[in-house]
Amino acid sequence: MMNVRISTKAYANSAAPVIKDLNFNLERGEFLAIVGPSGAGKSSLLNLIAGVDTKFEGAIASQTPDAKPLTIGIMFQEPRLMPWLTLLENVCLVSDSLESTLVIKRAHALLDDVGLAGLAGQYPNQLSGGMQRRVALARALMAEPDILLLDEPLVSLDQPAATQLRELLHNVWQARQFTVVYVTHQLDEAIAMADRILFLSTSPARIIKEEIIDLPRPRQQQNIDALGASLRGRAGLLSGCMD
Ligand SMILES: Nc1ncnc2c1ncn2[C@@H]1O[C@H](COP(=O)(O)OP(=O)(O)OP(=O)(O)O)[C@@H](O)[C@H]1O
Numbered sequence: 572m573m574n575v576r577i578s579t580k581a582y583a584n585s586a587a588p589v590i591k592d593l594n595f596n597l598e599r600g601e602f603l604a605i606v607g608p609s610g611a612g613k614s615s616l617l618n619l620i621a622g623v624d625t626k627f628e629g630a631i632a633s634q635t636p637d638a639k640p641l642t643i644g645i646m647f648q649e650p651r652l653m654p655w656l657t658l659l660e661n662v663c664l665v666s667d668s669l670e671s672t673l674v675i676k677r678a679h680a681l682l683d684d685v686g687l688a689g690l691a692g693q694y695p696n697q698l699s700g701g702m703q704r705r706v707a708l709a710r711a712l713m714a715e716p717d718i719l720l721l722d723e724p725l726v727s728l729d730q731p732a733a734t735q736l737r738e739l740l741h742n743v744w745q746a747r748q749f750t751v752v753y754v755t756h757q758l759d760e761a762i763a764m765a766d767r768i769l770f771l772s773t774s775p776a777r778i779i780k781e782e783i784i785d786l787p788r789p790r791q792q793q794n795i796d797a798l799g800a801s802l803r804g805r806a807g808l809l810s811g812c813m814d
Pocket residue numbers: 582583584589607608609610611612613614615616756774
């Protein structure tokens with residue numbers, strides 16, 4: 572579906588690259604997790620895939636049967652909601668026509684899907700952190716993305732809110748069958764969610780290991796724990812790759 576080939580990504584204010592020789596293919600419908608330590612270059616990689624940042628050496632090529640451009644949705648670490656807009660208006664923000672009845676209907680349906688039915692007229696500061704993330708998810712889904720990029724979506728949530736959002740993300744992905752690229756530095760989170768994990772080195776980021784997660788869904792905690800222990804135990808293979 573997409574071929575990602577990044578020879579070098581460097582920022583103008585630094586001579587050292589943040590990404591070097593990082594190549595992978597993204598398959599249609601897969602849930603890909605990218606695990607790496609803080610500062611490795613994970614968010615930088617997502618910005619390149621999203622097309623938000625085009626300054627790099629290499630190529631990111633979409634391969635679609637009808638040559639139709641891929642639609643990409645992104646959910647950041649922080650929800651980035653506009654505090655002066657209602658939830659409905661925040662969700663509609665990415666749409667061309669805020670006034671269209673169809674757009675508003677779709678935004679209501681998505682707010683329902685993320686468990687916020689009846690709250691469309693509220694403002695972000697009336698919500699918990701977990702609820703704000705769910706609004707951000709609804710907004711990312713408005714464009715009906717082929718690929719959804721998730722940048723540490725559970726970070727800084729308390730355990731119940733993180734579990735709830737993780738299950739929601741999983742259910743939405745299974746129901747809609749888009750492709751997910753899920754960035755995290757938590758191995759267990761990646762094992763719980765992904766079909767495949769790419770492990771990144773410290774900066775400059777490159778892939779040091781790929782692991783196919785062949786566990787039945789929904790995933791049992793004992794299976795997640797066992798695979799996590801096995802991966803962590805493999806002779807320092809992943810040292811420096813996780814916090
Ligand atoms: N816009 C930018 N301009 C200059 N340097 C940047 C910019 N964005 C990121 N960096 C630098 O690039 C490196 C990688 O940052 P990035 O945010 O991509 O890493 P990360 O793996 O997502 O980190 P974290 O896990 O802490 O979110 C860091 O050293 C960061 O300071």
